[in-house]
Amino acid sequence: MDGFEGPVAASLRFRLSLWLTLVIVIIAAAAGAISFVSAMDEAHGMQDHQLRQTGYLISRLDAVPSSPLARERVGDVDFDARVVVRFLLTSNMSPADTAQRPPVFSSLLSDGLQTVLVGEEQWRVFVKTNANGVRVAVGQQTTVRDAAARASAVRTLMPILLLVPALVLLVAVLLRQMFKPFKSLADELGSRTEADLGPLNHVALPSEVWPFVVAINALLVRMGRSMALQRRFIGDAAHELRSPLTAMSLQAERLSAANMPNEARIRLDALSAGLQRTLALLDQLLTLARTQESRSDSTSKISLRDVIREVLEDLVPLAEAKEIDLGVIGDADGQVQARLVDLKVLVKNLLDNAVRYTPGGGRVDITVERKDGLIMLQVDDTGPGIAPEERERVFDSFYRVLGNGEIGSGLGLAITRTVAENIGAIIELSDTLTPQSGLRVRVTFKEVV
Numbered sequence: 001m002d003g004f005e006g007p008v009a010a011s012l013r014f015r016l017s018l019w020l021t022l023v024i025v026i027i028a029a030a031a032g033a034i035s036f037v038s039a040m041d042e043a044h045g046m047q048d049h050q051l052r053q054t055g056y057l058i059s060r061l062d063a064v065p066s067s068p069l070a071r072e073r074v075g076d077v078d079f080d081a082r083v084v085v086r087f088l089l090t091s092n093m094s095p096a097d098t099a100q101r102p103p104v105f106s107s108l109l110s111d112g113l114q115t116v117l118v119g120e121e122q123w124r125v126f127v128k129t130n131a132n133g134v135r136v137a138v139g140q141q142t143t144v145r146d147a148a149a150r151a152s153a154v155r156t157l158m159p160i161l162l163l164v165p166a167l168v169l170l171v172a173v174l175l176r177q178m179f180k181p182f183k184s185l186a187d188e189l190g191s192r193t194e195a196d197l198g199p200l201n202h203v204a205l206p207s208e209v210w211p212f213v214v215a216i217n218a219l220l221v222r223m224g225r226s227m228a229l230q231r232r233f234i235g236d237a238a239h240e241l242r243s244p245l246t247a248m249s250l251q252a253e254r255l256s257a258a259n260m261p262n263e264a265r266i267r268l269d270a271l272s273a274g275l276q277r278t279l280a281l282l283d284q285l286l287t288l289a290r291t292q293e294s295r296s297d298s299t300s301k302i303s304l305r306d307v308i309r310e311v312l313e314d315l316v317p318l319a320e321a322k323e324i325d326l327g328v329i330g331d332a333d334g335q336v337q338a339r340l341v342d343l344k345v346l347v348k349n350l351l352d353n354a355v356r357y358t359p360g361g362g363r364v365d366i367t368v369e370r371k372d373g374l375i376m377l378q379v380d381d382t383g384p385g386i387a388p389e390e391r392e393r394v395f396d397s398f399y400r401v402l403g404n405g406e407i408g409s410g411l412g413l414a415i416t417r418t419v420a421e422n423i424g425a426i427i428e429l430s431d432t433l434t435p436q437s438g439l440r441v442r443v444t445f446k447e448v449v
Helices: 012-058 068-075 141-178 180-191 208-258 260-290 305-320 339-355 410-423
Strands: 077-080 085-089 113-117 121-129 135-141 298-302 325-329 335-338 361-371 374-381 428-429 439-446
Touching: 012 085, 012 113, 012 121, 012 135, 012 141, 077 428, 113 135, 113 361, 141 180, 141 361, 208 260, 298 305, 298 339, 305 325, 305 339, 305 439, 335 339, 335 439, 339 361, 339 374, 339 410, 339 439, 410 428
Parallel strands: 325 361
Antiparallel strands: 077 085, 085 135, 113 121, 121 135, 298 335, 361 374, 374 439, 428 439
């Protein structure tokens, strides 16, 4: 295992699989070796028993068969097993009585089982002498005996050889099933949004990891409290600052009615504009704090086209002032599961950004498409666009692209992404496909049937 590095070596399932496989293989090898040796010994024992039985049966003959043909018939008991029978020469027999074909066993062999060498072949021989002095030798070639014993041992070993891969595969499947709850838990965590800090369910997990999950849940609770305190601080600070700034704006308006030198009026106008920008920033901060809250408000099916129509009513005056062609292409619609206020914030921020950053006389097109159970809201403008390397950073709070000539808070797209994540939508930025330069913003929702 030292040769593996990275996630594979750190995997508990991999370690268990490896060690269990090694244990299974070692035990199977030991059991196979023992079974093979035992089967070989048993086969040899049965072959020796066969030789004894054959020898006892033939030794009951009172005399050696007189004719050569009769001796030939007695001589080969089992051709396939190479078991042969030979009558050995005794003191009251002539060599002509025992003339036979090879193998020829020595008459000096003692009674019983023994292994002898006949020519260049090794034989296992059982010799039996009956009461009439007839000596019978029953022999079998050791190579044949060993081949038959090995075949029998291999047949005994085959179930083990077949079961080992099946057992290894079964272990792998079982481990995969046992670790499936961990994969499900990881998928659940991966699909959560930043605002979803609810506790993890550990019922389906092994009891050994329950303390770990409980500790994670406690950490999620602490993180939720910390984030709630931060959001509450932002909201409270925005509320506290809004009142004095509103009062200062009213005082600036009343002051503008008084007679004053041109230089003083220029400075007053700059002050009023700064106050308006600060009030807009506070409104954006309040909106961001509200969208980041983990709300339990019930959602409903909302027509995306109706929301676009309501938002356009607010933005048409701004578009007309800049002579921008603002409109919806096509008549497609779709139902989105969300809170109405969240969907309005998302659409309004996208269209407001498009109108504000598109130069006078430009064009902003809104398109709704439905495909494969998804709804795509697409906003194309003819503005300066956003460089590819900055398209991810513009979703950060207070980040603004320099050199566009527009004054903003840098919170619009941050709020838009937060709302999109809360309702399970995906927002993407790209270039427009028209000859005119510009930015394309596409938000993909899941359609509600």
